[in-house]
Amino acid sequence: MHTALCDLLGIEHPIVGFSPSERVVAAISRAGGFGVLGCVRFNDADELDAVLSWLDTETGGRPYGVDVVMPTHGPAEGKHVDLDKLIPDGHRDFVQRTLLKLGVPPLPDGESTGDGVLGWLHSIARSHVEVALSHPVRLIANALGPPPPDVIDAAHERGLLVAALAGRATHARSHVASGVDIVVAQGYEAGGHTGEIASMVLVPEVVDAVGEGVPVLAAGGIGSGRQIAAALALGATGVWMGSAWLGTEEYQAQPALRQALLDATSADTVRSRVYSGKPARLLRNRWTEAWSEPEAPAPLPMPLQNLLVSEAHNRLMRAGDPTVVPMPVGQIVGRMNEVRPVADVMTALVAEATETLKRLSAL
Amino acid sequence: MHTALCDLLGIEHPIVGFSPSERVVAAISRAGGFGVLGCVRFNDADELDAVLSWLDTETGGRPYGVDVVMPTHGPAEGKHVDLDKLIPDGHRDFVQRTLLKLGVPPLPDGESTGDGVLGWLHSIARSHVEVALSHPVRLIANALGPPPPDVIDAAHERGLLVAALAGRATHARSHVASGVDIVVAQGYEAGGHTGEIASMVLVPEVVDAVGEGVPVLAAGGIGSGRQIAAALALGATGVWMGSAWLGTEEYQAQPALRQALLDATSADTVRSRVYSGKPARLLRNRWTEAWSEPEAPAPLPMPLQNLLVSEAHNRLMRAGDPTVVPMPVGQIVGRMNEVRPVADVMTALVAEATETLKRLSAL
Incomplete structure (x- = not known):
């Protein structure tokens, strides 16, 4: 090929x-x-x-x-502190209430909440x-x-x-x-x-x-x-x-994320603005569903939404709970059924593609 | 092939x-x-x-x-008249208001409004x-x-x-x-x-x-x-x-529908419950957008939604306005750029598929 x-x-x-x-x-x-x-x-x-x-x-x-x-x-643009001022209190309250409702623990004492994604x-x-x-x-x-x-x-x-x-x-x-x-x-x-x-x-x-x-x-x-x-x-x-x-294997996903990826079918993703403020496909789980409830606010525009949920992402990732991990992933997640080295994935991709091209040429 | x-x-x-x-x-x-x-x-x-x-x-x-x-x-199940009673007045009012707002004329005098799709x-x-x-x-x-x-x-x-x-x-x-x-x-x-x-x-x-x-x-x-x-x-x-x-050509679309199909790009469809009550992909236009307005009610379940909009569909189709036709269509509508006989479409499909298989076999 x-x-x-x-x-x-x-x-x-x-x-x-x-x-x-x-x-x-x-x-x-x-x-x-x-x-x-x-x-x-x-x-x-x-x-x-x-x-x-x-x-x-x-x-x-x-x-x-x-x-x-x-x-x-x-x-x-603007410094982090300026952007922070643009986030409504109601949004912050909703995030805190939701984390509480989902049973997501706070970060360990002394751990920084992080700056969010500034990229x-x-x-x-x-x-x-x-x-x-x-x-x-x-x-x-x-x-x-x-x-x-x-x-x-x-x-x-x-x-x-x-x-x-x-x-x-x-x-x-x-x-x-x-x-x-x-x-x-x-x-x-x-x-x-x-x-x-x-x-x-x-x-x-x-x-x-x-x-x-x-x-x-x-x-x-x-x-x-x-x-x-x-x-x-x-x-x-x-x-x-x-x-x-x-x-x-090389991705070294935390156990909760790995479990969530292995469990998900192709129907378990959702296209939503809750991750970054722009529509992105994510694992559909209790966190993304909470944003679809009638009382949930509309997500903020980029880059504010990611700043808003930055600490939450950190806490959700560390909660050790596969039903809340905040993770962008496509519909092919349904085929993710085992953890393999990259080289094995590549070999399988090339072999199946080559075999498919051969099958098609017989038609 | x-x-x-x-x-x-x-x-x-x-x-x-x-x-x-x-x-x-x-x-x-x-x-x-x-x-x-x-x-x-x-x-x-x-x-x-x-x-x-x-x-x-x-x-x-x-x-x-x-x-x-x-x-x-x-x-x-149930007779048409029984089902009719399950349709809330608020929904009927919204449909009539929307038709008025979109400038859709009533049916000509003496024309039946039809029974809706009972299939x-x-x-x-x-x-x-x-x-x-x-x-x-x-x-x-x-x-x-x-x-x-x-x-x-x-x-x-x-x-x-x-x-x-x-x-x-x-x-x-x-x-x-x-x-x-x-x-x-x-x-x-x-x-x-x-x-x-x-x-x-x-x-x-x-x-x-x-x-x-x-x-x-x-x-x-x-x-x-x-x-x-x-x-x-x-x-x-x-x-x-x-x-x-x-x-x-064989489909014999009315001029407004034909124009709407030729005009639409692949981005001009929407998956919505407004046609039948179940999610269906339709031409996105002023009619479907009206149902996304904040004051619009949620569509009714099948088969009530289609009964609700049955007369409206009839009027929208006869309005002669490409921007309101109620029409199920897939994202490939973007490639619909000329009207051809079915036989020509079939010949082109087979020729391109065959050529593609040939191209792939060279890889």
């Missing part, structure tokens, strides 16, 4: 794997795919720098990329880009559309490729007009921030919209070799997978 | 086409696919009988099927089955799960195949346990009644759930040959297409 993407990125299999875990990213690249590190969790650029240095070694010279979250419209802020995302440009990174992807023109220019000057996620064909077309090299067509069934058009419909629309010269990766609903073959049938030159790696 | 479905149904292409229009159904079967007539619109069984007699001739001996809407749980009633659906069994129908499909056991038995005794739609793998498994021969895995992106799991995820789940012996058709998001090839990659033995035929 060799496509133009393999030549473009210098990889063996047309499989791009996104993960916030550097261990997963390194293992994906070592296994012949292309690992992409999610940077949004790094509030401190120095920490990202250290992780990329680790990756430079651990990928063993294989190419890898980074993913930043840089909103194209209305970059939200959504334009200034922080820019610091991620700067750090990435000082490492042998092959690709910068932006989760929220095309990065600003100067970022695209800086990446191109250093020979990097720029990718951007798109949930509509019109967005894909404007990404390419902005200088984006690779479009990731992300369907409704994907984990995390996602639109309403399903991959089956979106992928060929995007492929036709951007034209033959622009590689399109299919994201959303890809967790098996059959789904990779289907993505290639739809005209994608490769796939972008995120959720599938949450079930790997 | 030959699959086991072709042998099972005695057809040339593994393409099943659903339509409420007998002209479309006949043209699909004549073009080498398998036409399935939607029966829900026939309040009078004699009218269905006449239409099936027409089909017996016009399909020229090619096989065809029928689709009934028989809820598995809690068949709603959702168990007794009416049963009369459809009885009529179908007296014609050389090859397949009975049920849109809402497996038909009652005696209907399945009666169909099997006469050598008919029974198909049922499923939006979850668990449902598919229980359909097969009930004696269903063919499962139609219908994804979120489909038009009409549909679930939340997208085709990319649902189809392989259903294929694995029912096992090798049971043919699975992929429905939802199928409107081109690439999508057919993708469905086969996912393990389906054929496709079930509905929306695609709305853009054909």
Whole structure:
């Protein structure tokens, strides 16, 4: 299974794997795919720098990329303390009441509640880009559309490729007009921030919209070799997978999260604004359901919602209760039934995709 | 492109086409696919009988099927007049206010407002089955799960195949346990009644759930040959297409509907309960948006909602305004950009699917 993407990125299999875990990213690249590190969790650029240095070694010279979250419209700025003032008390009260109702314990004494995820802020995302440009990174992807023109220019000057996620064909077309090299067509069934058009419909629309010269990766609903073959049938030159790696050994999920992922069926996710303020697909559980109750307030816009629930996320994750973990994941979570090393997942993906292509050629 | 479905149904292409229009159904079967007539619109069984007699001739001996809407749980019964009493006045007022606000004219003097769609009633659906069994129908499909056991038995005794739609793998498994021969895995992106799991995820789940012996058709998001090839990659033995035929000459859409279909992008649909009381994907327009306003009541359960909006549907359809037509349609409506004969659509589907399989075999 060799496509133009393999030549473009210098990889063996047309499989791009996104993960916030550097261990997963390194293992994906070592296994012949292309690992992409999610940077949004790094509030401190120095920490990202250290992780990329680790990756430079651990990928063993294989190419890898980074993913930043840089909103194209209305970059939200201001110090943390200023943003805090924009959060209504009623929202804070609801979060505290809900945690109490769900039986979620407070953090241990002396533990910081954390700063929340600041990677959504334009200034922080820019610091991620700067750090990435000082490492042998092959690709910068932006989760929220095309990065600003100067970022695209800086990446191109250093020979990097720029990718951007798109949930509509019109967005894909404007990404390419902005200088984006690779479009990731992300369907409704994907984990995390996602639109309403399903991959089956979106992928060929995007492929036709951007034209033959622009590689399109299919994201959303890809967790098996059959789904990779289907993505290639739809005209994608490769796939972008995120959720599938949450079930790997390298991801090192806490026991409650691991249990929640293994338990969930494809019907146990929900697309909601409670995680970040923008619609994102999450595990559906007692925490997300609480936000659907009649007395629940509407989630705040990005980046306020994530600041609001930042301490709650911390507490929910540490509660040791699989029914409350706050976790972005796609509908393929239903197929996550065992924990395996990344290399085994990759081998199985390639084998099933190859077998599927063979089966199809007999028709 | 030959699959086991072709042998099972005695057809040339593994393409099943659903339509409420007998002209479309006949043209699909004549073009080498398998036409399935939607029966829900026939309040009078004699009218269905006449239409099936027409089909017996016009399909020229090619096989065809029928689709009934028989809820598995809690068949709603009672005379029309009894059901009417269950509709709250507030809902009736909202409908009248909304029609006024949207500028929808009343029906011409002396025109009946119609009885609404009664095909959702168990007794009416049963009369459809009885009529179908007296014609050389090859397949009975049920849109809402497996038909009652005696209907399945009666169909099997006469050598008919029974198909049922499923939006979850668990449902598919229980359909097969009930004696269903063919499962139609219908994804979120489909038009009409549909679930939340997208085709990319649902189809392989259903294929694995029912096992090798049971043919699975992929429905939802199928409107081109690439999508057919993708469905086969996912393990389906054929496709079930509905929306695609709305853009054909044979469908004879009124000008306002035709314009609405041509104008809509894949982002212009919505999954809502306003049409029938169960979640169904519809054209998103001023009518569906009105039901999302804060002052709008929650839609009533099936079959009351359709009775409530029956006169409104009639008026909205005759208003000659593309921005209010009440129409179930899938996300592939975005690709409906010209009106063609069914035979041309079929030729293009088969050509693109074949070309896609050829392209994939080169990978």
